[in-house]
Amino acid sequence: MTEAQSYGFDTLQIHAGSRPDPATGARQTPIYQTTAYVFRDADHAAALFNLQEVGYIYSRLTNPTVAVLQERIATLEAGVGAVCCSSGHAAQLMALFPLMAPGLNVVVSTRLYGGTVTQFSQTIKRFGWEAKFVDFDDLDAVKAAIDDNTRAVFCESIANPGGYITDLDAIAAIADAAGVPLIVDNTSATPYLCRPIEHGATLVVHSTTKYLTGTGTVTGGAVVDSGQFDWAASGKFPSLADPEPAYHGLKFAETFGPLAYTFHSIAVGLRDLGMTMNPQAAHYTLLGIETLSLRMERHVENAERIAAWLESHPAVEAVTYAGLKSSPYFKRVKTICPRGAGALFTVALKGGYDACIKLVDSLELFSHVANLGDARSLIIHSASTTHRQLTAEQQTAAGAAPNVVRLSIGIEDADDLIADLDQALAKAGAPGRKAGLHSRGLPTDAILNKPVDAGAS
Numbered sequence: 001m002t003e004a005q006s007y008g009f010d011t012l013q014i015h016a017g018s019r020p021d022p023a024t025g026a027r028q029t030p031i032y033q034t035t036a037y038v039f040r041d042a043d044h045a046a047a048l049f050n051l052q053e054v055g056y057i058y059s060r061l062t063n064p065t066v067a068v069l070q071e072r073i074a075t076l077e078a079g080v081g082a083v084c085c086s087s088g089h090a091a092q093l094m095a096l097f098p099l100m101a102p103g104l105n106v107v108v109s110t111r112l113y114g115g116t117v118t119q120f121s122q123t124i125k126r127f128g129w130e131a132k133f134v135d136f137d138d139l140d141a142v143k144a145a146i147d148d149n150t151r152a153v154f155c156e157s158i159a160n161p162g163g164y165i166t167d168l169d170a171i172a173a174i175a176d177a178a179g180v181p182l183i184v185d186n187t188s189a190t191p192y193l194c195r196p197i198e199h200g201a202t203l204v205v206h207s208t209t210k211y212l213t214g215t216g217t218v219t220g221g222a223v224v225d226s227g228q229f230d231w232a233a234s235g236k237f238p239s240l241a242d243p244e245p246a247y248h249g250l251k252f253a254e255t256f257g258p259l260a261y262t263f264h265s266i267a268v269g270l271r272d273l274g275m276t277m278n279p280q281a282a283h284y285t286l287l288g289i290e291t292l293s294l295r296m297e298r299h300v301e302n303a304e305r306i307a308a309w310l311e312s313h314p315a316v317e318a319v320t321y322a323g324l325k326s327s328p329y330f331k332r333v334k335t336i337c338p339r340g341a342g343a344l345f346t347v348a349l350k351g352g353y354d355a356c357i358k359l360v361d362s363l364e365l366f367s368h369v370a371n372l373g374d375a376r377s378l379i380i381h382s383a384s385t386t387h388r389q390l391t392a393e394q395q396t397a398a399g400a401a402p403n404v405v406r407l408s409i410g411i412e413d414a415d416d417l418i419a420d421l422d423q424a425l426a427k428a429g430a431p432g433r434k435a436g437l438h439s440r441g442l443p444t445d446a447i448l449n450k451p452v453d454a455g456a457s
């Protein structure tokens with residue numbers, strides 16, 4: 001790590017965690033497409049199973065391709081270790097698993113990815129866990145929500161879908177004072193724009209499905225550990241501090257020190273929950289991360305231009321982008337994500353629900369999909385899709401009211417994106433302000449975003 005710390009982000013995103021393949025010299029990280037690994041002898045096998053030696057046993061727990069990705073993400077996030085999982089939602093469960101037990105709770109922000117709201121408000125109840133939803137801009141409310149049964153505080157750095165920025169330092173101070181870890185979902189920001197551990201987060205979770213992979217190809221997740229939390233201090237975290245019966249009474253915190261959480265996540269979490277990332281997915285994500293900084297710079301540059309253009313459009317009621325001076329979160333950009341406020345924001349249309357639907361259906365370059373953080377520009381009407389399961393109050397609290405669409409600005413030519421929005425807003429009943437896509441002479445047929453037979457049904 002000392003060597004790694006002296007390199008810049010652009011270097012680490014390409015090199016951290018990888019070496020030329022020891023067997024062949026292959027420069028790119030090979031896809032180790034194998035389930036199991038041959039033991040040197042019976043003693044070696046026993047040592048591995050007892051966690052006395054670190055090595056590969058079975059790909060549900062560890063795989064060399066996935067291991068490179070884990071080390072790369074941990075390095076970029078300034079953590080000591082990371083565990084990759086099959087999706088971002090798997091990462092969230094994996095993050096909570098060592099901390100929680102029936103009857104315990106996690107205090108979470110109301111501003112979260114819609115799927116996370118559902119996972120936390122519905123599904124985790126089946127484990128006997130509870131999520132307490134609080135407005136994280138109200139620090140007193142966050143403090144008040146933490147009780148003796150709270151085992152974590154959870155928020156997003158740049159929150160989906162509005163692009164709102166959480167005051168991580170203030171929230172971390174509250175979690176710290178209460179002796180519980182702060183978990184930050186850094187999916188929308190990526191470590192290029194924000195490093196939550198530097199703002200006091202204990203754990204960072206990712207949906208690597210989004211910007212880290214950046215190409216909309218594979219789902220994945222990661223849990224990064226800062227290595228800075230003392231799991232044995234309070235008696236609140238027995239899984240990490242007390243003897244583990246499945247490993248002959250081994251105490252993770254005592255045995256592995258700062259790596260206790262990471263080792264527990266592999267040796268118990270992946271072993272028993274099985275939410276493993278496969279090496280193919282790790283390969284795509286490693287390729288994506290090699291260009292992360294370049295993509296994020298263009299994402300931010302395009303988002304700043306397009307958000308400003310939309311804000312002055314007569315059909316638009318409001319734009320939530322934190323990179324706009326009008327945003328109440330603008331001042332947090334400098335402290336939390338100084339390289340930019342990301343590329344995810346919502347737009348409220350004066351024409352309401354109907355105008356949103358027309359806009360979504362009229363766009364030619366933006367795709368209407370339930371995804372974000374792709375190189376392509378994406379749009380979704382959250383209220384009728386990702387946030388559909390929520391009540392109207394939850395929708396509005398999450399920034400997904402019926403007259404709102406969420407944009408994930410890609411890295412295409414910003415002029416083309418603006419032209420596309422302009423022609424679609426015109427069709428949605430708003431007067432155009434600029435020449436449309438066709439007048440720029442673009443071969444629109446070649447870039448239609450609809451499936452070939454979309455009009456047939």
Ligand SMILES: *Cc1c(COP(=O)(O)O)cnc(C)c1O
Nearest residue numbers: 087088089113160187207209220
């Ligand atoms: C997509 C997303 C998730 C869930 O990740 P999956 O990979 O889809 O499971 C969680 N948090 C945020 C902020 C997301 O954007």
